[in-house]
Amino acid sequence: MPLIVSFVSQKGGVGKSTLARALAAVGATGKLKVKLADLDVQQQTSVRWGKARKQRGNASPINVGAFRSFEEALVNSDAFDLIIVDTPGHTSPTTGTVARASNVVVVPTSATIDDLYPTVLLLRALEEIGISQNRLAVALCRVLEASEERVARNYIAAAGYELLPGFIPERASYRNAQNRGQALTETVDGAANESADVLIESLLRKIAEQSAVMQNGNGD
Template sequence: MTVIVAFVSQKGGVGKSTLARALAREATFGGVNVKIADLDTQQGTSVDWHRLRLSRGIEPTISVEAFSSSSHALAASEGFDLLIIDGPARTSQATLEIASAANLIVQPSGTSRDDLVPAVREFHALINESIPHERLVFSLNRVGTAAEESSARRYLEKAGYHVLEGFLRDRPAYRQAQNGGKAITETYYSKLNKQSNALIQSLIDRIPTYG
């Protein structure tokens, strides 16, 4: 049975596709048969990243495909161990459809109040639609300082949600890696790779098949 991990967000630019790609890379590297379903038909960032990765011959090869709806993505999941849904960049009816099908829903957020408040509202809305609380998890991305991370973590935990261990710092090397078709776990800097790997491992530990 295919396990489904969905990445959703209430705004663009918070690192949804970044995490989806990194999870896909690490799971594929570990021998898991993975597919990324890119549902952001306007941006298509994961599909573009996949093409760049293929053109540069970067291993491991990761299966990525664009879909117009979650139902189409789910229909194409047969034969894969893990389906990673890279959801639309804004909240929509599709967000609920994705969340209803997923075993785990991950919402990345920055550390500012402008990021955190709408993100919590998004998960509250899913709970109001009967999405189980235990399926919802936050990831802190684009963090500037440890103090910012600690404050944001306290806010999200006080709101009643689990936050992945570790966090993703705002570093140019992460952007450079992705610009070259790599994941955030494939930078040229071992310290940054160690930090991003810790975050992704925390995510893997929450997935039912792997946890």
């Protein structure tokens, strides 16, 4: 069975699709068969990125598609090693369905209180439906300066959760790369890449831990 990693948020603009595409690119570079399922059929942010990537021709291949339901996204799932689910930028009954089926649920947030507050609400809601903390990965994105990282980590810690090590800085180079069908992991941006690499590596460790749990047949 493939690993399923979902990216969920209470609102848009927090880096959800950016992280989903980065993980997809890393997986594909590692020779995994990757499906990136875009459940936002109206915006299709990841689908447009996938088309731009395909036009480049020299990037690691990723199967990217738009799906009206999670069940539709899982069709032919055995053909893939990793299925990444990019959900719409809001919660719905589908959010719970996706989360329950996922080995890891990634909840991105920016460093603003306007985003941190709904992120904590979402984390608590996921726990209420049976998603344990060891399956949750809270990721910090769109950081402008170091002081924002400290504020965000303290806020999340006070709520009883923990941010993954590292963060995604706000960079024009990242936005430009994604317009070309690249992931942030496929750019060269000095110190910015260092903090982003730390976050991606910590997410990969989280996924590996949950993969081991799945292989051993252990529950939460």
